[in-house]
Amino acid sequence: MCDRHDLLNPSLHCWRSPCPGAAESDAAAPANRRGRPRQKEHELKNNRTKAAVLGGTLAAGAALALLSPAAPASAYDSDGLYLQLAVQSPATLVGRGAAVDVSIDVTCNSTNSAYLDTLLNERVGNRIVTGHGYTYVTCTGSLQRVVVRVVSGTGTPFARGIAVATANLYGCTETTCGQEMDDTTINITK
Incomplete structure (x- = not known):
């Protein structure tokens, strides 16, 4: 052997x-x-x-x-409704980690305001910090940068590091409604 x-x-x-x-x-x-x-x-x-x-x-x-910059998510395009979004990195800590401002590039043509919902998950030490934030977007048909403030919902503050962001954009025209999602990893900075 x-x-x-x-x-x-x-x-x-x-x-x-x-x-x-x-x-x-x-x-x-x-x-x-x-x-x-x-x-x-x-x-x-x-x-x-x-x-x-x-x-x-x-x-x-x-x-x-x-x-490399975050790539845009695939767009929703049906019956005249167009929804597209891309979460941008980095995001910024607010209030010593009580919240994070997340920038999202949005293009939509919804006749009413579109609803932009954002979730953020980050591992800090041996815990997972989760937060949620939302805003309404007035659709112009052109690219807009929207900032969503995501507030920690776990009692533990966010920290500088890597997080997973999930953003959903909901919108409607007179004839149809739709949703588009972007799920990506981002950096959180001060």
Whole structure:
């Protein structure tokens, strides 16, 4: 059977069968301070290169996800009613965390005011802080930035960090009513 250190060498296929010539290779290979055979220098260099490329790729992906603006949600468009919204990041703490102001880009053509409802969930320490806020939007048919104040409903204040925001926009024309939702992760800042 293969030793623990032989698992580092994929050419030995230790998970399938005993290592070919394991006894001779252990005796013939130069050992490191722990008595294990040394890996070849090019194998170590290849593993370091792979780790560096993987780490760089992951870091670039994380930075892109954090720095890219929130994409608009799919729009509701039926029988002349158009509703579209996109929660924006970052949101701003208000009153030392008692509330958070969340900016939402809204485009709608509802004949009456549209109703914009926003929920926010954030993990603070070992608790989940949940809050709710709403406002009415006068639809103009053009893009508008609306700020909804979300008040903590749990008695624990919001804090700087990452939260999940869910916004719903409800509206009607003379002939139809509809709803559109955006659910996204946002940053909360001071």
